[in-house]
Amino acid sequence: MRKDLRILVVEADRAKAENIIDALQDAGWSELHAISHVSGLEHSIEEHAPDIVLIDMANPDRDTLEHIGAVSNTRSRAVAMFVDQTDPHLTQAALAAGVSAYVVDGLQMNRIKSVIETAIARFQMMRKMQSELDAAKQALEDRKTIDRAKGILMRRRSIPEDEAYKLLRKAAMDQGRKVIDVAQALVTASDLLA
């Protein structure tokens, strides 16, 4: 397959945009551009005349892109990828991964398929990384709360740390709750009474 499609990536986050560009480059496409701000979109479409525009589903600027396609009578006639429902599986996968693609000048679906697939894979990876990052942050927050709760128990009851933790765990088991929830309640109560 020829790898001469012109692809424009619309992504405010530079790191994310580079990530997608890298993935597409690795997959063999070379005519790649990224823009971060949608106010330049109309101009970019004229300048680069992309065959495909890739944009995150969650990006509110999708509406703007769609409008440019609807009113433009030049070569830049963007058509939402989802117009082509000959491949519902691909459409569903794109939707689930949060990628929207706009085919600019009516390419054959089989030509854009691998572009979209590469983008989907990359979007999924980024989404996974994001949720792992969120989970890690949450775990850190939880750890801090539990440490505070342990500290409160240690001071109030004059007990060592491992006992304080056992006490928390027992309370959680007795009440059928999570340790973090019991810790949170203790910290909140302690703050109120302080």
Next chain:
Amino acid sequence: MNRTVLNCGYVPLVDSAPLIIAHELGFAAEEGLELNLIRQPSWSALRDMLGLGHLDAAQMLSPLPVAMTMGLGGLSAQIDTLMGLSANGTVFGVSKQLSHTLSPIEFGNPKSLLAQLEARGPRPLRVGVPFPFSMHRLLLSYWTASAPNLVVESVTVPPPRMAEAVAEGHVDAFWVGEPWGSDIVSRGVGDIAMAGSHVWGFAPEKVLAARHDWTENNPETAQKLMRAVYQASRWLDLEQNKPLAVEILGRSEHLNLAHEVIEPAVTGMLTLSAGAAPTHVSQFLMFHDHAASFPWRSQAAWIAKQLGADAAGIALAMTCCRTDLYRKYLGPIGADLPGASEKVEGAMNEMTAVASLRGQMILAPDAFFDGNTFDFSADTAE
């Protein structure tokens, strides 16, 4: 009792209130429904999610089901307009930069405003609108069509970014729903010149939409949803509930907006220019009164006509409006039902009592600014 969970899409605007109130005040729960309100970043995302089955129902711009059914723009699908969620509620205004070059604008006078804009020279007027298939854009093109020397470029700007677009001179004017018009005014970058209702007195703004096959396959759920939303809309339009409505909407996680920006839409007290005293705009945003929730087929016909449809397209658009379901599902719970499902759009200059099931239906003025009327029953009667 097990509740049916319904994935329901919305865009965070004041006029998504019927869905939020149905959820927050338990109107949905009373029907055995759990509304899983899923916030959408854009109208195109919402449209795709509904069309591809990831949402069961959604708040939509009134032209969107018509456009989708006619196969215009993006994903097409056969979409039903189950009922209206709101009428009116949009404003048109100009940037401070532009207003300085015009003589003082008389609020709510579309004709003189148009004359002023036309007189400012041949440079195109760039107007920000939320979406190509929105009542905002249709009213803009209908209004400006009577000024042949005025070149209008409509630019799609996500409403939360409209103030920025006005401030940066990216657009000269804006047509937007609340709270974003008030947002522009409060930032001192633009002034409100008229409400959408000054161009069309009673324009359908947002609707409750679902895929046609979903409506057909889930009649009971559709009925429950419509009843819950109907009750919420009725509650919203009762004068004594307005302060509480502002309170609930303000603290709901769904809107994430401050009370003071929700208030103008709910009360109709709009500040037109930074520092000015608020002006009352009658029937600024209607949820229920004057049959605001009835999905008039003639309104869909008007929309289709503005979108360039021929007679067949207009007839198709009219089938989107499920007046049959509205009658069947909401009649038994006390909704007043008009004698006909179409009306002559634009024919009423004042409150008008019309024939209805309970005999209590009073329709509000729905005149167009140019005095034209649209009678679609003649076009489609066969």
